[in-house]
Amino acid sequence: MPSHAPRSQTVKVKDVAREAGVAVGTVSRVLNDHPAVTRELRERVERAMAQLGYEVDVTAQSMRAGRSRLVACAIRDFDIPRFALFIKEAEAVLREAGYTLLLASTTNRPEIEIALLRGFRRRRVDGVMMTLSDEQHRDVREALSEAPMPVLLIDRDRIEALDRVTADHRAGARLAISHLLGLGHRRIAMLVGDLKAFPSRSRLEGFRAAYAEAGIAPDPRLLRDDVLSSEDAYRATASLMSLAEPPTALFVAAMDTLSGCLRALRTMGVAVGDGISVVAGSDSDLAELYTPPITAIAWDLSAMGRHAATMLLERMRGDEIERGRGLTVPTELIIRGSSRPFAG
Amino acid sequence: MPSHAPRSQTVKVKDVAREAGVAVGTVSRVLNDHPAVTRELRERVERAMAQLGYEVDVTAQSMRAGRSRLVACAIRDFDIPRFALFIKEAEAVLREAGYTLLLASTTNRPEIEIALLRGFRRRRVDGVMMTLSDEQHRDVREALSEAPMPVLLIDRDRIEALDRVTADHRAGARLAISHLLGLGHRRIAMLVGDLKAFPSRSRLEGFRAAYAEAGIAPDPRLLRDDVLSSEDAYRATASLMSLAEPPTALFVAAMDTLSGCLRALRTMGVAVGDGISVVAGSDSDLAELYTPPITAIAWDLSAMGRHAATMLLERMRGDEIERGRGLTVPTELIIRGSSRPFAG
DNA sequence: GAATTATGATGAACCGGTTCATTGACTCCG
DNA sequence: CGGAGTCAATGAACCGGTTCATCATAATTC
Structure with missing residues (x-):
C-alpha cells in the first residue's frame, strides 16, 4: 500500500458525495451551479456540505480549469x-x-x-x-x-x-506651463521622473508644447529628470535655486515629490508664491493645505x-x-x- | 478515448523527462534541489528544461504539497x-x-x-x-x-x-496629552477612530493616563470617537469649535484625518498654534510642512x-x-x- | 569472491475538484 | 407498443507536479 502524503482530515467532494448519496460529479455540478441538477439532489448535496462543513479547494479547481x-x-x-x-x-x-x-x-x-x-x-x-x-x-x-x-x-x-x-499628463503639463507663462514667467523649471516611462515623457511633451505655443524657447538647463523620490526633489530644487539665474517658477511634475521640493525651498528661505511660483504635478492634501495652497494638476x-x-x-x-x-x-x-x- | 480538457501545449515534467532521458521523479528532484541526484543527470535535466523552455506550475505543486x-x-x-x-x-x-x-x-x-x-x-x-x-x-x-x-x-x-x-499608541497619546497639559492646556479635545479596535482604545487609555497623572479630570464632551475619515474629522472639529467653551488644544489621534481637521479650522478661521494647539496622532508630510509645522506622534x-x-x-x-x-x-x-x- | 550496504533512479499512486462519454429512466409520437 | 429523443446522474480519466516503495547498481566489508 503506497500511502504517501499525510492524510488530510479535511472534507472533500468525495465525502460530501458519500454523505449525500450521490456521485462526485453531481457535487461538482452543485458547486458550479450547473443547471442539470434536480432541486431535490441539489438540496441534499447542500445539506451534506453544510453538515460536513465542506469548503472547495480553489487550488484543485485551478488545477483542472487552468x-x-x-x-x-x-x-x-x-x-x-x-x-x-x-x-x-x-x-x-x-x-x-x-x-x-x-x-x-x-x-x-x-x-x-x-x-x-x-x-x-x-x-x-x-x-x-x-x-x-x-x-x-x-x-x-x-x-x-x-x-x-x-x-x-x-x-x-x-x-x-x-x-x-x-x-492625460501631456495636457496637464501643458495647462500648468501655459498658466505660468500666462503669468509672465519665462524661467520655468521642471522636475520630472524617469523619461524612459510614459508619464514623464508626456509631461515633457506638454511642457514643450506650451512653450512652442507661446513662441518661446525654454531654457534646457532648467529641466531636471530622474527625480523619483522626495529626496531627489530636494536636491534638484536646491541645485536649481543655486543657479546664477534661478527659475522664477517651478513645476514639480514628478509624482509624490512635492514635499522634498517644499523642504528645499524652506531651507533656502525662498517663499513659495512670492519668491517662486510652484505648481505640483499631482494633487494632495499637502498641496491643498500648504501655505500658500499649491496650484496642482489633478486626475481621478x-x-x-x-x-x-x-x-x-x-x-x-x-x-x-x-x-x-x-x-x-x-x-x-x-x-x-x-x-x-x-x-x- | 475519453480525452476531455483542451490539450495545453505547455511543457510539463513529463516532456522534460523524455527529453533528458530520465524519470519524471528525477526531474522533480532536480526542481526541488534534492541532494540525491548526480551532477551529470542534474545537468542533463537542466539542459532539457532550458531547451524546452520549461516552467513549473505552482498550482500543481500546491496541489500535492498542500x-x-x-x-x-x-x-x-x-x-x-x-x-x-x-x-x-x-x-x-x-x-x-x-x-x-x-x-x-x-x-x-x-x-x-x-x-x-x-x-x-x-x-x-x-x-x-x-x-x-x-x-x-x-x-x-x-x-x-x-x-x-x-x-x-x-x-x-x-x-x-x-x-x-x-x-505603542498608549504611550504616544500619553506623551501628546502630557505635553499639552504641560503647556497649560486644560480643555484638550481628542479625535479617535473606532473604539472597538486597539489603536483608538490605547490612545484613549493614554489620554486618560496623562490626565490622571496630572490629577485633572478630562471633560468627556471633548472626546469624539468613530472618526474614520478626513470628512469625519472635518465635522468633528467643526462641532468641537462650535461649543460654548471650545477646546484650547486638539489631539487628532485618528489615522490620516489631519487634513480634515485642518480644513475645518481654516474654514472657521481658527489659527493653528495661536487659536488652538494641534497635535497629530500620526506624522506625515502634511504635518511636517504645514504652517506652522504640526507636532505629531511618529512610529516606524x-x-x-x-x-x-x-x-x-x-x-x-x-x-x-x-x-x-x-x-x-x-x-x-x-x-x-x-x-x-x-x-x- | 560472496554478502551486505549505500546510493541513485524509477514510476505508479496521489493531491482534490472537473469533465464528458455513457447509462438509465422517462417522455413523446406514430 | 416500440423507437426516438430528453434529461439527470454517474464515475473514470484528467490537470501537472511530488512522493516513496521498489529496484538496479556500485561500493564496502569480511
Whole structure:
C-alpha cells in the first residue's frame, strides 16, 4: 500500500458525495451551479456540505480549469500614497467579479518586472496590470509578448496590442506651463521622473508644447529628470535655486515629490508664491493645505483603477474586442495661491 | 478515448523527462534541489528544461504539497497612505522568502473579514496578516480560531494565541496629552477612530493616563470617537469649535484625518498654534510642512511591516516558538510649532 | 569472491475538484 | 407498443507536479 502524503482530515467532494448519496460529479455540478441538477439532489448535496462543513479547494479547481482567478498588480512602488486609490478601486472591482488581487512592487527595475511576470505565469495568474520602468526594454518586451495571460499597462505607452489606462499628463503639463507663462514667467523649471516611462515623457511633451505655443524657447538647463523620490526633489530644487539665474517658477511634475521640493525651498528661505511660483504635478492634501495652497494638476486615480480592472476583466473573459484598447483619464489644473504673476 | 480538457501545449515534467532521458521523479528532484541526484543527470535535466523552455506550475505543486506559498494581507483600507509603508516592507520580506502577497481590503466590516478568511482558506493561503474591525466580534473570533493557517494581527489586541505587531499608541497619546497639559492646556479635545479596535482604545487609555497623572479630570464632551475619515474629522472639529467653551488644544489621534481637521479650522478661521494647539496622532508630510509645522506622534511602520512578515514566516515554518508573541514598536512625540503654551 | 550496504533512479499512486462519454429512466409520437 | 429523443446522474480519466516503495547498481566489508 503506497500511502504517501499525510492524510488530510479535511472534507472533500468525495465525502460530501458519500454523505449525500450521490456521485462526485453531481457535487461538482452543485458547486458550479450547473443547471442539470434536480432541486431535490441539489438540496441534499447542500445539506451534506453544510453538515460536513465542506469548503472547495480553489487550488484543485485551478488545477483542472487552468485558471486561478488571481489577478496580479505590479507597480513601481506602492509607497506612492495616491496610488493606493488605484489599487483600492481595482481590488473592489476584481473582488466583485470573484478574483483575488496579487500585489508586487517592481522597484522600477526591468529584471524584477521580468521575474514577476515569470512568477505570475507559474501561478497561472489570469490577468496582470502593471507599470513598466522602460517601455523600450527589449527583455521586458519579450517577456510581455510571451505572457500567456492578458496584461494591461498602467499609465504607460502603447506596447504591441496591450490594453492601457493612462492619465492625460501631456495636457496637464501643458495647462500648468501655459498658466505660468500666462503669468509672465519665462524661467520655468521642471522636475520630472524617469523619461524612459510614459508619464514623464508626456509631461515633457506638454511642457514643450506650451512653450512652442507661446513662441518661446525654454531654457534646457532648467529641466531636471530622474527625480523619483522626495529626496531627489530636494536636491534638484536646491541645485536649481543655486543657479546664477534661478527659475522664477517651478513645476514639480514628478509624482509624490512635492514635499522634498517644499523642504528645499524652506531651507533656502525662498517663499513659495512670492519668491517662486510652484505648481505640483499631482494633487494632495499637502498641496491643498500648504501655505500658500499649491496650484496642482489633478486626475481621478480611482477611476483609473476602476477602468483598469474592468478592461482587464473583459479581456480575461475573452470578449471579442479589438486589441490594444486605451483609456485616458483627463487631467485638470487647480489654481491656488502658489502660482502668481511674475513680478520681475 | 475519453480525452476531455483542451490539450495545453505547455511543457510539463513529463516532456522534460523524455527529453533528458530520465524519470519524471528525477526531474522533480532536480526542481526541488534534492541532494540525491548526480551532477551529470542534474545537468542533463537542466539542459532539457532550458531547451524546452520549461516552467513549473505552482498550482500543481500546491496541489500535492498542500501549501500555496501565498500570504494574505487584509487591512481596513489601503487608502491610508502611511500604511503603504507597512505593506511595502512586508512584501519585500515575503518575496525574499519565496512568498507572494495577496491583498484585500476589509472596509472595516466583520462580515467581510470572515468572508476573506474563508477565501484565504479555500486558496490554501499559508499565512495571514490582518487588522480587525472589532476584536470582540464573536463570529470573527470563531473564524479566526477555525483558520488552519497562522494569522498575525496588525495593530490589534491580543486574541487567543495569535501573534501580533503593534505600535505603542498608549504611550504616544500619553506623551501628546502630557505635553499639552504641560503647556497649560486644560480643555484638550481628542479625535479617535473606532473604539472597538486597539489603536483608538490605547490612545484613549493614554489620554486618560496623562490626565490622571496630572490629577485633572478630562471633560468627556471633548472626546469624539468613530472618526474614520478626513470628512469625519472635518465635522468633528467643526462641532468641537462650535461649543460654548471650545477646546484650547486638539489631539487628532485618528489615522490620516489631519487634513480634515485642518480644513475645518481654516474654514472657521481658527489659527493653528495661536487659536488652538494641534497635535497629530500620526506624522506625515502634511504635518511636517504645514504652517506652522504640526507636532505629531511618529512610529516606524516599515519596521512593523518587516517584523510582521518575519514573525509570520517563522510561524509558518513551524518553528517551536511560544504562541501569541507580541512585538510593540515605540512611538515618539515630535514637537513642532503647532503646540504652544496656553495663553488663557 | 560472496554478502551486505549505500546510493541513485524509477514510476505508479496521489493531491482534490472537473469533465464528458455513457447509462438509465422517462417522455413523446406514430 | 416500440423507437426516438430528453434529461439527470454517474464515475473514470484528467490537470501537472511530488512522493516513496521498489529496484538496479556500485561500493564496502569480511
